[in-house]
Amino acid sequence: MVNPTEYVPKSYHPRVSTYWWLARWPYLKFILRELSSVFVAWVVILTLLQIRALIHGPAAYASFHQWLQNPLILILNAVSFLFVMFHAVTWFSLASKAMAIRVSGKRLSDMAITGPNYIAWVVVSAAITWIVLRG
Amino acid sequence: MMVNGIPKLTCATFLLDYAPGPVRVEPMKNFPVLRDLVVDTSDFLVKLTKSKPWIIRKEEKPIEDGEYLQTPEQLETYKQFSMCINCLLCYAACPVYGLDPLFSGPAAIALAQRYNMDSRDQGAAERLDILSQHDGIWGCTFVGECTQVCPKHVDPAGAIQQYKLTAATEWVKSFVLPRGAT
Amino acid sequence: MSKRSNEPFFWLLFSAGGVVSAMLMPIYLLLFGLLFPLGLLEAPSYEKLVAIAGHPLTRMYLLVFCALPLFHWAHRFRFTLYDGLQIKHLNELISLFCYGGAVLGTAVAAYLVAKIP
Numbered sequence A: 001m002v003n004p005t006e007y008v009p010k011s012y013h014p015r016v017s018t019y020w021w022l023a024r025w026p027y028l029k030f031i032l033r034e035l036s037s038v039f040v041a042w043v044v045i046l047t048l049l050q051i052r053a054l055i056h057g058p059a060a061y062a063s064f065h066q067w068l069q070n071p072l073i074l075i076l077n078a079v080s081f082l083f084v085m086f087h088a089v090t091w092f093s094l095a096s097k098a099m100a101i102r103v104s105g106k107r108l109s110d111m112a113i114t115g116p117n118y119i120a121w122v123v124v125s126a127a128i129t130w131i132v133l134r135g
Numbered sequence B: 001m002m003v004n005g006i007p008k009l010t011c012a013t014f015l016l017d018y019a020p021g022p023v024r025v026e027p028m029k030n031f032p033v034l035r036d037l038v039v040d041t042s043d044f045l046v047k048l049t050k051s052k053p054w055i056i057r058k059e060e061k062p063i064e065d066g067e068y069l070q071t072p073e074q075l076e077t078y079k080q081f082s083m084c085i086n087c088l089l090c091y092a093a094c095p096v097y098g099l100d101p102l103f104s105g106p107a108a109i110a111l112a113q114r115y116n117m118d119s120r121d122q123g124a125a126e127r128l129d130i131l132s133q134h135d136g137i138w139g140c141t142f143v144g145e146c147t148q149v150c151p152k153h154v155d156p157a158g159a160i161q162q163y164k165l166t167a168a169t170e171w172v173k174s175f176v177l178p179r180g181a182t
Numbered sequence C: 001m002s003k004r005s006n007e008p009f010f011w012l013l014f015s016a017g018g019v020v021s022a023m024l025m026p027i028y029l030l031l032f033g034l035l036f037p038l039g040l041l042e043a044p045s046y047e048k049l050v051a052i053a054g055h056p057l058t059r060m061y062l063l064v065f066c067a068l069p070l071f072h073w074a075h076r077f078r079f080t081l082y083d084g085l086q087i088k089h090l091n092e093l094i095s096l097f098c099y100g101g102a103v104l105g106t107a108v109a110a111y112l113v114a115k116i117p
Helices: A025-055 A058-068 A071-098 A110-133 B042-050 B072-082 B088-092 B094-097 B108-116 B124-131 B147-150 B156-176 C008-037 C046-054 C056-085 C087-114
Strands: B032-035
Touching: A025 A058, A025 A071, A025 B147, A025 C008, A025 C046, A025 C056, A025 C087, A058 A071, A058 C046, A071 A110, A071 B108, A071 B156, A071 C008, A110 B072, A110 C008, B032 B156, B042 B108, B072 B108, B088 B147, B094 C056, B108 B124, B108 B156, B124 B156, B156 C008, C008 C056, C046 C056
Parallel strands: none
Antiparallel strands: none
16 A cells, blocks of 8 residues: 555554553542442352252251351451442442433433432332341 | 643643642543654544434425524533533543444544434434444443543533433334334 | 344343342341341341242342342443453453353242242
8 A cells, every 4th residue: 555645654552551440549449340240249149048048948047147157258248248338329320320311301410310219229228127127 | 631640631731730740741541642742533533423423304404494493491401412622531531442442432422412312303313323333332331530531511421321221222112113113 | 223232131131230239239238148147136037037038029039139130240240351351352252151150140040049948
């Protein structure tokens, strides 16, 4: 191919580092948010283990309950809880951005969507607690 | 340019705010550097063209029929996205654009949405055909930095999420509605 | 029209899973992962748990609770691998691992939920 001019400028294409996400706090926060999905998957596995223990009878469930008290598992679940909370909080603010709901011409503010999400969260959590704890 | 690692409009950035310094000025990230602080933004122009950032009509109204009318409410639906000055700070901030050469990028998608939401426009389906291809909008993982650096408060991240929802709704409709109905 | 990607399908599953995990997981983990094992709250007895879990509504709840968040993980993790490790060229393998894993997990969940006494 013939160049259009005698001089054709070369350009420099810097490669993106594998650690681009460490360069700034917003990027790190983003990656942590994405990694919260791994802990979400862990909660599913935990639930499946719990259901399996229920199926295998009271003795199996008792030893499952003891396993949950293992310090390493407790730490894992405590860390998972923090990440799952981080996911929930970031999710509620993300979800409001995807919806541009208009009521009589004016767009609903982010708070008008995030607020009800939090309320639903509290109500649902209370309902689950009540179902599990009532006599 | 990048000022201390953050995309900024250097024409509106004051050295006083960085005193006593030092200040690090670099060419815009994620674009090929031609020389010194000059980058090649042709890729953005290619991506922008894909968004068809103009009013698309199935049939143009003849001049005798007068102007297309629009209420203030109709203007408000897309006005924020029309504030884009194509400064490309969002592209410098977007890690996905830096990693994925096929991703359309924040401004191109926000401008597509600007026209999709415009009551005078009838080209939403045409734009979706192009942008909803695998890497057009779906590369976005909502990092949100584009919105943070935008000097005109366009909120491209919000525009992209709205567009994803629109694309998903259209996708569902294409299965539920009889084939051939647009 | 026919060239439009099927990505919306996975994105919708991801969104649904995101809602389910955001709303329902914190309280589950708080109760069963922390408060009951630590003895800060009295854990429900085996009999009570089986009674709750065996109810048809709970079975459906458990299936949704396990299936949708797995697809949320699959989608998010797939993109994290693309952008974090820059291995997008392995996208077929990654998709198979992620969505395949989610399908497998859903199958296991369905099997276990059906076997609750």
